[in-house]
Amino acid sequence: MATTRWLDEREMAAWTAFLEASHRVFRVVEQQLKEDAGLSHPQYEILVKLAAAGDAGLRMTELAESLITSKSGLTYQIGQLEKRGLVARGACPTDVRGVMATLTEEGTRKLREAAPGHVTCVRETLIDGLDRAQLAVLAEALGDISARLREKNA
Structure with missing residues (x-):
């Protein structure tokens, strides 16, 4: 059985600072989007990803992976956006099982x-x-962590 490597003082400071800062930033961003645009942060990120994909849109599985969310969580958010006329779902032209999501004109606006x-x-x-x-x-450190976790979960 491996011995637990407890965090030393500097490591604990880094961890708690990361947690607090990320939670505070997320809370402020979430509040701003809700108040100013009536969107949650995940919904905003969906619109950004679909806009970047262009008219072709994205398969729901690709969109979920790029947003680092579950398929069910994405399906819920897409459903909410679809009710508001901001996104549309349709059949994937290359895979009968696939579902595509695209940004509507209202979503672009x-x-x-x-x-x-x-x-x-x-x-x-x-x-x-x-x-x-x-x-x-910050960009390099967080980029390295993301890359390592992507490889680990690939």
């Missing part, structure tokens, strides 16, 4: 409306509080 406030919030909450060197370290 909503995203264009929501994006400036969202970017301003992200800047005020995170980006502008760091200098260029800190941003580089």
Whole structure:
């Protein structure tokens, strides 16, 4: 049986700072999107991913993977967005079992409306509080962690 490697003081400080900062940033971003655009953060991210995909849209499985969410969670969010006319679902042309999600004109309009406030919030909450060197370290460190976890779960 392996011995547990407890976190030392510096490691614990890093972990708790990460948790607090990520929760606080997420809370502020979520609140801003709800108040200004009537969207949850996951819904906003869905609109962003679908806009980037263009007219072809994305398969629901690909969209779930890119958003790091469950298929059922994505299905719920897409259903909510579909009720509002922001996204549409349809058959996948290359796989009869596949379902495609696409952004509607109303979804594009909503995203264009929501994006400036969202970017301003992200800047005020995170980006502008760091200098260029800190941003580089943060991006590299979190990128390395993401890559390692992607490989581990592949």
